[in-house]
Amino acid sequence: MQFLQLDGLKGKRIGVPNGFFNFPNRTVQHTVYQQHLDTMRKQGAILIENLDIDNLDTLMDNLNNGEQIALPAEFKLSLNSYLSDLSYSPVRSLAEIIAFNNAHHIEEKLKEIRQIIFLAAENTTGLGAPARAAVRRLSKMSANGLEKLMKEHKLDAVVTPNADASSVLAIGGMPGISVPAGHGKMGVPFGLCFGGLRGYEPRLIEMAYAFEQITKARKAPMFMA
Template structure:
C-alpha cells in the first residue's frame, strides 16, 4: 500500500491545476514547514515518510497493484453488486486500506467511545460514484446516534500506527 500510495499521490497531485505541492516529498516538506498548522508534532507523518522511502521495482509494484485490483473486482465489487448493496458498514477503520487500494469512497463517523474514553468510528464504504449516498447514510447515522462528543483532550497522548 505504501508503494502504491507514493505513486498514486503523485498522479493525483499532477492532475491538480493549482497546488503548491507536486510530490509526496513536497507534502512532507510542507507539513514540516507548517508543523503547528498541520499538527505534525502531535500526529506525525510516519506513513508519508515510510511511503516516500519505499524503494521498489516499478514492474513489481505494477504487478502487485494489478493483483490487488483483481482481488477487489472479485471480492468487494462482486459482493456489492451480487447482493445489490448500497454500502458496506464496518465498525472501526480496519477496512480503510482495502477501500483505499481499490479507490473506493468511504466515510468514517463517530460511533462511540471505549472504556478509556478513546473514540471509535463506523465506516460507510461503497463502490465508485456512491459518495452522495454514503454521505447521506453517514449523516443519518450521526443524527440517529448523536455519538460525537467534543474531545476531552487538546493533544492526544496516544498514537495509532497504521
C-alpha cells in the same frame, strides 16, 4: 449538501460482513454496535448480515498481499499529479514535501513520526513490473471479493467498525465515510464506516448523515494537558 438527508437510511440495503464485528459479548463496543444496527433497521434500512467477503484474509494482509509493493509507486505518481494541478500550493511534489518536513522537523515532529513511506515512495521510478503485477492481483481479488459481494446482494453499502475495512476499500479504489459511533470505558472514541462501490459517494453521504443525526454519538473531546 443535497445529499444531507435525514431519511438517508430509508430503503438502503446495507451489508454487515463477517470478520469485523468480533467484539466480546457485553463489551461496550459489542452493545453499542448492536444498538446501531437496530437503529438503522428502525430508520428503514434493510440489513443483510453474515456475509462473507471472498479473499478477505488476503486483502487484509497488507504485508504479504502485494499492497506494499504497489503502494509506494502509486503514491508518488498520484501525489505528484495531484499537487501539480493545484491552483496554489507551497509544495508541488513529494520531494518538496520531504524537503519541507526536513526544514521544519520540530513542527512536523519528524523525530517521532518520521517519513519512511514518503522516502520509500520518492525512491521509486514509476510502476515497474513487480508493482504492475501486484496491482493486477489486488484488482482481481477486489473484483472477486467486496465488489462481487455488493453486486450480488444489490447493496448500497457495507458497514464496518472504525477504519477496519480501509485496506479492503482502498485496494478497489472504493469510497468509505466514517462517523462517530461511541466511546469506550476510558472515553476513547470509536466509529462506524459506510463503504461502497466507486461512484457511491452520494448514497454513502446520505446514510452517514442520517446515522449521525439520529445517533448524535459524537462528544467534544476533553483532553487534560
